[in-house]
Amino acid sequence: MSTEMVYVEHCKGINGLDKVVLREVRGCSAEVYLYGGQVTSWKNEHGEELLFVSSKAIFKPPKAIRGGIPICFPQFGSHGSLEQHGFARNSFWSIDPDPSPFPTNSSNKAFVDLILKHSEEDVKIWPHRYEFRLRVTLGPGGDLMLTSRIRNTNTDGKPFTFTFAYHTYFSVSDISEVRVEGLETLDYLDNLQNKERFTEQGDAITFESEVDKIYVSTPTKIAILDHERKRTFVLRKDGLPDAVVWNPWDKKAKAMPDFGDDEYKHMLCVEAACVEKPITLKPGEEWRGRQELSAVPSSYCSGQLDPQRVLQAG
Ligand code: TA6
Numbered sequence: 474m475s476t477e478m479v480y481v482e483h484c485k486g487i488n489g490l491d492k493v494v495l496r497e498v499r500g501c502s503a504e505v506y507l508y509g510g511q512v513t514s515w516k517n518e519h520g521e522e523l524l525f526v527s528s529k530a531i532f533k534p535p536k537a538i539r540g541g542i543p544i545c546f547p548q549f550g551s552h553g554s555l556e557q558h559g560f561a562r563n564s565f566w567s568i569d570p571d572p573s574p575f576p577t578n579s580s581n582k583a584f585v586d587l588i589l590k591h592s593e594e595d596v597k598i599w600p601h602r603y604e605f606r607l608r609v610t611l612g613p614g615g616d617l618m619l620t621s622r623i624r625n626t627n628t629d630g631k632p633f634t635f636t637f638a639y640h641t642y643f644s645v646s647d648i649s650e651v652r653v654e655g656l657e658t659l660d661y662l663d664n665l666q667n668k669e670r671f672t673e674q675g676d677a678i679t680f681e682s683e684v685d686k687i688y689v690s691t692p693t694k695i696a697i698l699d700h701e702r703k704r705t706f707v708l709r710k711d712g713l714p715d716a717v718v719w720n721p722w723d724k725k726a727k728a729m730p731d732f733g734d735d736e737y738k739h740m741l742c743v744e745a746a747c748v749e750k751p752i753t754l755k756p757g758e759e760w761r762g763r764q765e766l767s768a769v770p771s772s773y774c775s776g777q778l779d780p781q782r783v784l785q786a787g
Contacts, residue, residue: 480583483568486513487532493568493609495583501615503583508534510566510587510607513541515617515766523706523768525642525740527732537562539731540642540740542619544607547599547635549717549748554598558640561605564589569606573622584610590626601633602626620763625754634753638717638746639764641708646701648720648738652677655695656716661686662749664719680741683722689749691716697743698771705771710745712762717744 478498486492491507497518504514515523526540537543543562551557572586589605596602604626610618625633645651654677662668664685673688677698695716697706710716719742721729726737745764752760 478582481585490532493585495585495609495611497583497611497613497615499613499615501611503609503611503617505585505587505609506532506538507566507568507587508532509538509562509564510544510589510605511538511541511562512609512617512619513538515611517615517768523644523766525644525736527736529731529733529736531731534565535563536731539729542642543640544621545636545638545640545744545746546605546621546623547601547603547633547637549636549638549746558638559635560595560599561589562640564592564595566607572606572608580613581610583612584608599633601631602628603633614767616765616767618763618765620761622759622761623754624759625756627756630756632753632755634751636746636748636751637713637762638744638748639713639762640717640742640744641764641766643697643706643741643743645697645699645739645741648680648741650700651741652679652698652700653695653718653741653743654698655692656688656718659688659691661688678718680720683720683725685719686717687746687748688716688718690714695743697741703771705769706743707767707769708743708745709765709767710763712760713745713747713764714750715746715748717742717746717748719744 480496482494493505495503500518502516505512513526524541530539532538545558546561548555548559566587566589569586569588587607591602604624606622608620656673657675659673660670662670693710695708721737726732727734754760
């Protein structure tokens with residue numbers, strides 16, 4: 474029997490939806506649904522799930538899958554004719570037959586290239602043509618990388634403007650034991666106060682109630698420390714100056730049919746984004762936005778782990 478390592482497997486997921494499973498030699502894995510181009514699983518070498526997907530997630534178009542890493546494009550948020558967070562996460566992506574050269578690191582074998590182009594439906598509500606190439610890579614050390622390349626392919630000479638987010642749902646043991654490092658003292662727009670601008674206080678962010686904040690001009694590295702699990706997620710980003718931090722807490726959790734009443738205790742969204750300053754592309758121009766997630770053991774208790782060291786580490 475072949476013991477050949479299967480790095481990339483195309484198969485059927487929930488409700489028969491097409492998905493791709495990425496595997497690495499140490500036992501780490503990831504899963505991406507072609508519906509939404511959405512990562513719905515990222516496991517470490519022990520098979521522990523690192524992303525949150527609601528037990529009530531509805532894997533049935535046109536509803537977006539509640540959890541994993543929804544792609545918000547061509548709009549983050551809800552304004553104008555587009556639905557909340559745009560249509561990319563409610564669309565069927567394809568395997569890219571001709572992935573124009575992504576800078577490939579030959580040691581990465583577990584990756585998939587997806588593509589989404591304008592549909593005639595979409596053009597009715599967002600009158601532009603585009604090619605959105607998404608590469609999802611599971612690195613040899615179990616890191617998860619998403620690279621988006623969005624090109625304006627309008628033939629009428631028109632530029633287009635968009636906002637974007639990787640709406641990442643991290644799985645945490647207990648939200649009241651989680652700290653976020655790297656956003657201290659930054660300005661943010663508070664979605665709970667009409668997007669008014671405030672300045673964050675001087676130390677790590679902790680959670681005691683609903684939070685829905687868009688931090689602007691943030692550093693390339695953000696750390697999410699799960700004290701109970703002694704695990705730190707490190708989010709590295711490029712081309713994405715903002716970071717959205719969201720936890721619905723109890724009231725909003727109860728109001729979402731595809732979200733368990735108590736599930737807010739076990740998730741936190743920290744989203745690499747471009748919201749404050751939308752991106753404008755002329756025909757032929759391309760934008761690139763990338764995020765890299767890693768999960769490192771952190772013996773963080775009573776300050777033993779210096780979070781700044783985590784952020785400054787290579
Ligand atoms: O990322 C935070 C946010 O914009 C919140 O305001 C909340 O609406 C969340 O996204 C989830 O949005 P969704 O459309 O997926 O229910």
